[in-house]
Amino acid sequence: MAMGAAAAASTCIRSTTPGLPRCRVRAQATSWAGGAEALVRSGAVKAVRPRDAAEALGAEGFRLLDVRPEWERARASVRGSVHVPLFVGDDDMGPVTLLKKWVHLGYIGLWTGQGFTKMNDRFVEDVAAAVVVAGAGGKDDAKLLVACGEGLRSLIAVRMLHDDGYRNLAWLAGGFSKCADGDFADVEGESKLQYATIGGASYIFLQILLLLGVVK
Numbered sequence: 001m002a003m004g005a006a007a008a009a010s011t012c013i014r015s016t017t018p019g020l021p022r023c024r025v026r027a028q029a030t031s032w033a034g035g036a037e038a039l040v041r042s043g044a045v046k047a048v049r050p051r052d053a054a055e056a057l058g059a060e061g062f063r064l065l066d067v068r069p070e071w072e073r074a075r076a077s078v079r080g081s082v083h084v085p086l087f088v089g090d091d092d093m094g095p096v097t098l099l100k101k102w103v104h105l106g107y108i109g110l111w112t113g114q115g116f117t118k119m120n121d122r123f124v125e126d127v128a129a130a131v132v133v134a135g136a137g138g139k140d141d142a143k144l145l146v147a148c149g150e151g152l153r154s155l156i157a158v159r160m161l162h163d164d165g166y167r168n169l170a171w172l173a174g175g176f177s178k179c180a181d182g183d184f185a186d187v188e189g190e191s192k193l194q195y196a197t198i199g200g201a202s203y204i205f206l207q208i209l210l211l212l213g214v215v216k
Contacts, residue, residue, distance in 0.1 A: 036159035036171070045158055046170040048145055050179035053172060062145040062170055063136040065127065067157045068197070072149055075196035076176075076189035082134045082144075084126045086153050087119055123157070124164045139165045147172035149197030 039045040048056045056062045064081035066073055073083055120126065128139070136142040144166065148154040151174045158171050176193045187193050 036155040036162070039158065039162055039169075040155075040171060044167075044169075045162065047173045048170045049173050050176070050183045053145065053179070053183055054185065056145050056170060060143070062143045062168075063131065063134055065131075065144045065146045065157075067123075067146060067148050067153055068176075072196050074189065075191040076187055076193040077196075078184045078193070079186040079188050081147075082127075082130050082136070084123060084130050085120055086123055086148070086157050124160055127161060139167075141168070142166060143168040143170075145170040145172060147176060149175045150177045151175035 036045065040047050046056075048062075053064075057064055064078055066077060066081045066083045067086040068083075069085045069087055073085075077083070127144075131142045131144065132138065136144065144161070146154045146158050146161070146169060148157070151172065154171055154175060158169055162169060175197075177195075177197055179194050181192070184193060189196065
């Protein structure tokens, strides 16, 4: 993960681990996602389209790793998938963070329903613990299909996991938002899987479109 950390060194913020500086997510994301795209292009990480996910999870033996935050997963998820969020809620109540939260709420949160988050700085450790529980084995033999709502967060996660030594990785291209009904056979939750990322006022707008039959 050294390359991503170096690229983001100029924009560090508070860490959740005492004494350990933590870098701003946007700069990290740019570096890690770019590195992950190179891994996909080279074939080191397999790109899997949602319509091909059933084969990857069945015949090819991959386990689905869902890196979305809890609120998205609560709307819809694939039963039996491993869940380790890449971003978690930021509960810091310092004045600078509170100001950022107010700006976020006004410009993003009300429309999208997205909460103010920070990177889960235990993500790699949490994945290691979760995949063993899920029967996916250790780094050497764990076959993980990494997925999120639209594909960017899972790209970041793929790069982080590859840097940590995982070599049997696949990426759900475009995320769950690109899937169609039936791509994943066992979906649970109140929403369709492809709409689970949508929240806030945009979710209300989506429900109106569904009611009018504009989208399905």
